[in-house]
Amino acid sequence: MSPAADAGALLRVEALEIAFRVRGGDVLATRGVSFEVRQGETLGLVGESGSGKSVLCRALLRLLPSPPAQIRGGRVLFDGVDLLALPEARMREIRGTDIAMVFQNPMTSLSPVWPIGDQVTEGLRIHRGLSKSAARDRGVELLRAIGIPDAARRYDDHPSQWSGGMLQRAVIAMAMACGPRLLLADEPTTALDVTIQEQILALLADLQAKNGMAMVLVSHDIGVVAETCDRIAVMYAGTLVETGPAAEVLGNPRHPYTLGLMRSSPRMDEHATRLQPIPGQPPDLARPAPGCPFVERCTFARDACRHESVRLREVAPGHASACLFPESVV
C-alpha cells in the first residue's frame, strides 16, 4: 500500500456539519467531523446507534433528503474534488462507479419485483453502457465471484427466493459491479446471523485485497471493526472522539467512550468477564451543551469537562483523542 498511501488521501472529509431541520429547531447530526481514508485502506467507523455514522455515510454520497437534511459546512474531497460542490448529474456518475455503498438490511436492499441479476448489473448498463447480454455475462461472473453457486441459473431469481446472507452477497456484488475505488459499508453484517457475519466480512476483505479499493466499514460492534480495519474512528453524538490505527486505538484507548465500547462488547478469545454497559444516554442533539458531550456518562469526568470545548488532539503519532485528559483513561 505504501506508494498509494504516499500519494495522499483518497477521501478527505473536512469539518463536515450536517443538521436536520425538525419541528422545534435543528438537530446537529454531525459537528466538525474530519477524517481521511487512504487508497486501499479500511477505516472502521464505530459508535452506538444515533451517533451519526449512517448519516455521515449518506452525506458522503449526498443521499440525504434535503429538506430536512442540510449540510451546514465542511468539504468532502474525493480525489481532491469537493463532492459537495458538484452538480447533481456529475454526482450521479460518481455514485455506484467511484464510490459504492452497501446497506444494513439485505432483505430490503433489493426491489422485490425485479430479478436479482438485473439489479446487480443495472449500474453496468447505466454507467458503462453494457448491452443486456454483456451485462448478463458480467453479472453471472460477479455472482460467481461472491460465492453464489449455480450463478447462471440463479441470475433470474427474485429476492424472496434468497436468504439474507445470499442477498447481502448480491448487494455486495451490485456495489462491486463498476469497480468502485471506495466502498461505504453501513453495518453490512448487523442484520445477519453471526456465522454469516464472518463470511461476509471475509468476502469484503477478499474483494478489497483483490481490487485495491478503500473501505469505510460502519459498525456499532467494535469487535467487527477490530478484526477488519486498518484504522478506526470512534463517533459519539455527532463528533469523532478518537481516531488512529486500529491496534493502537484498541490496545491503548485514549477516550473514555472507546474504553466503554470495548468493555461493553463480548470477546470470544478471552475468558468471560462481566460486560460493563456504558451508563446513561447520549445527549440531546437538538440542545448541544458546552463542554465534552460525553461528560454525563464519563467515569473520569472533572469540572473542566463541563465547560471547556473539546476537539481531536494528537496523543501519539497518528492517534488523536477528543478527551481533555487522555492520560487518565485507563
Place this chain on the structure above:
Amino acid sequence: MWIFRFVGLRLLQAIPVLLGITLVAFLAIHLVPGDPVRIMLQGRASDAAVAEINARLGLDQPLLVQYGRFVGRAVTGDLGTSIIQRAPVSKIVTERLIPSSFLLAYATLLSVLLAVPLAVWAAARRDRFADHVIRIAGTVSFAMPSFWIGLILILGFGLTLKWFPIAGFGQGFWGHVRHLFLPALTIALFLAPLLIQSLRAAMLDAMTAEHVEVARAKGLGERRILFKYVLRAALIPVVTILAVNIGWMVSGSVIVEAVFSVAGLGMLLVHAVSTRDYPVIQGLTLVFALMVIGVNLLADVACALIDRRTRNA
C-alpha cells in the same frame, strides 16, 4: 407455466362463490312482495288463470326445487325464459352484455390513462403546486354526482361543441368508441380520483423503501427510480382498488347508462326488478357474479405479473 395453474385454481375457487351468490339472490328475490304473473296479466286475471300460469312456469314448486332447476339449466347455458318479454334470458342478457362490457372496459382504460400520469406527477411533486391542484381537482370531480357530470358533458361536448354523440351505442368498433366516450368519461371522472389518491399514497410510501435509496446509491436517475422502482411497487394496492371499483361498476353504471340511453345491463336490471321478472333477475345476477369474478381474476393475474410473490397466494 405457472399461469395455467394459477388461473385454474382461481376458477375452481369461483364455483362455490357462484353457487352462493345465485342462491342468496334467488332467495332474496322471492322474499320481495309482488307477483310477476299478476304484474304480467295487469291485475285483470282470475285466480285460476294465475295459478295455471304459475304451474306452467314452475313457480308453484318449492324454492329449492326451482333453484335446482335453474342451476341445472344454467350449466348448459339456458337461463330460462323472461316472464315479461317471453324471450330466452340468455339472448336478452347477451344483447345487453356487449354495450355494458364495452363501456366498462372503456371507462377503466380512460381512468387508468388519466390516473397514472397524474398520480406520478403528484407524487414526484409532493406538496408542491401541481400536487395540490391535482388533489383538489380530484376531490371536486369525485364529489360531483355522475348524473350531473353526465349532463354537463352532454351539454358541453355534445350539444354545444357537437364533438361527441350524446346517446346510444353506435355502429362498429369506432362507432362504439365515439358513442361511449362521454359515458366512459363520466365514469372515469369518478374512478380516476380514487386511483390517483391511492396510487399517490402508495408511491409516497414506496419512495421511503430502502431499496429506493440503494437504487439512488447506484447512481440511477430520479426518473428511472420513479418508474422502475417506485411505480411498480405501488401498483399492487391500486390494482386491487381498481378491481373492487370495476366490480361495483358492473351493476352500478345504471345511472350513467340511463343518462346516455345506453341499452346496457344496468337498465335491464332496473326494468327486471320493477316487473319482478325473476328469470331475468336471476340470469343477471349470475352474469354480474361472473363479471365480478372475471375482473378479480384479471386483477390477480395483473398482481402476479407485477410481483411474483403473490403467485402462490
